[in-house]
Amino acid sequence: MIAPPKPDLVTVNIDGQDIAVPKGTNVIEAARQLGIEIPHYCYHPKLTVSGNCRMCLIEMGTPIMDPATRAPIMDAATGRPKINWIPRPQIGCATNVSPGLHVRTDSPLARECREGVTEFLLINHPLDCPICDQAGECKLQEHSTAYGRGYSRFVEQKNVKPKRTVLGPRVTLDDERCILCSRCVRFSKEVAKDDVLGFVDRGSYSTLTCYPGKQLKNNYSLNTVDICPVGALTSTDFRFKMRVWFLKQTPGIDPESSVGANTEIWSREGAIYRITPRQNDAVNDTWMADSGRALYKQVKAADRLLAPSLDGATTANEMALKAVANLLVGRTGPVRRDDDAASPAHRAGAPYQGSVALVGSGRSSVEEQFLTKKLADALKTSAHLVSRVGPGDRILVSADRNPNVRGALVTGLISKLPAQQLTSLAADIDAGKVKTVVSVGEDLTAAGLSAAQLAKVSVVYLGTHRNATSDAAKVVIPTLTVFEKSGTFVNQQFRLQKFAKAVPGPAGVNDDLITLAELVAAAGGGIIPFELGALWAAIAAEVKPLALVTYASLPATGLLLDATPWAALPFCEGETLHFKPAAAANA
């Protein structure tokens, strides 16, 4: 027997094993904790229970009580209480645990029930598996393998329904495949708060549809595709693109806002095919916004920067770095191949410090921001940062559209919150104080610098895509997108979360950390490791809040940092899922 349960725990017996679970847990979740899977379609842990698929039927019973003593009657042979089994099966999803509850999940009755449900579901289900995008991750396919009969006894004509109903800009519905579980209906109502889906008609004519005059077009519509247990709701973007068993999954972080939704990046042979949410109950549950799923398209975008350039002409990486090194110490004249940034002769122009301005980014990872800080220190300047603010949707897109402003605070790159416009930098340029501007991935034109101001200075641009700044820059060094590198972000909860490299970067493009480490060396900041393991040792040694962290030991669901040093800052985020702004939380 296990130890007596705590007051808020309830001991139940599932398939002969006792387990103590919190009150209010249903049988499916209790069984999951024991490693027993109760098959289900309509039940979803993050949605309300509807209990319409009947797949999770189980047998249950309670100990027989002696009416006189109110104590369970014990079975002399086994020494365990005698159980009064309910003669008919119950659904596991809508059955909450009660003290002494006994459950059989794999009895002949339960199996027979599942086989019956499976046979009924398959009556009208088309044999689309070879062309169905859900094949390979389809619950109906999995449970049919376990509980199907392998052949059909149905001799009548199968139901025919429309195969490509457009529900919204990103979702296409295959009505024939729908098993009417209503997960999508409940999701739209409960999580997306956009009640547009419903069933019409009766019996086998039942069809999922949008309410008249409405479309499934909210920014969370693709979550319905994720939770669809069959291939009925399909992503218009991913439809017929690739079979899921070819795809490799890499953990990522959604970089579109400071929520930092955990994602799974699905790629094959260096090409990303789709992005889906990864469960993190403290951040995004099992959801993510549609806008974050389309971001992978930037990897193969036509305006991607693929080679370094110097004065507008493509050059070798080495020459571009030498040119930057010269700019950082104020050497003029053409770049020579034998320039050596480390030589004393090279540093003859120094001290040039003060005339180089550095623009860091809230889109850079913590590691990149640490190196940017090192670069700022070497140049004896402080970095500017650009804030991006958009409307928050109170779910999983926050007002702060930079994923990692808090990382810049933690690493000490900035000490107060950034503004949306670089007005002080613009004033310095106009005053002639600044001769060179190094931008780590920020479009300076978008941040309020005019073309005339950019023309007055030498711009060094490190970035992924072509823009007005890269066009105006003296030196451009291409960098990697968030999908092509590993790193960490600090989200709005001050949760340090890591993402991994899903696909290799374009040939010849160096990792951002290598480029930044080279710039630090060129600016006289010494040699800093750029490999993540060694770099994290350096970060842990210098950045107090990250003292005990290593990249490798960071848990998949992130690590909550102590936010008190920055509690007084007026962050722009409003309330989102699992997040309350500090001001509101204190009130």
Place this chain on the structure above:
Amino acid sequence: MPYVVERKPLTLSERLYFPQILAGMRVTLKHLFAPNVTMEYPEQRPAIPVGYRGVPTLVKDPHGREKCVSCQLCEFVCPPKAIRITPGEIPADQADRAHVEKAPKEFEIDMLRCIYCGLCQEVCPEEAIFLQNQYSLTGYTRAEMVNDKARLYELGGTLPDRHFKWDKKKSAAEARGHAAH
């Protein structure tokens, strides 16, 4: 460990030489009048037995419809990874085959990799890929040895189809459509 080979001394008939010559001539004469066992390839071609596994090809059904739906199971099962498929959607405006929804945009089999195992044929749920009688495939470049979709259909031709699964599906849909209106 050394192994001693025993060499028997020659027998009398062997030492006499002529009986051995005659025995040799007998074998020669026998083969001179026996039927040929070799073939004048390439002028003559062997009869290919049923179930022979030649070059993998894509076939069309008797109505000339492309059978492959690009499920990519052959690509998955292929041991030497010779098959490469780019799936594509059949646009809704192609009335005769839009109901199939999916077809390969590109289908390549690298014959330098193919080991003629026949697993692709075995796994195909649509009976669209067959290892047929073609056994001699040559080329001057590596690129020539990669059969693309057009070449695969040219090699495959048309095979009889007993099921017409998609036609049945279409007629069921049409019958239902008439009933509903």
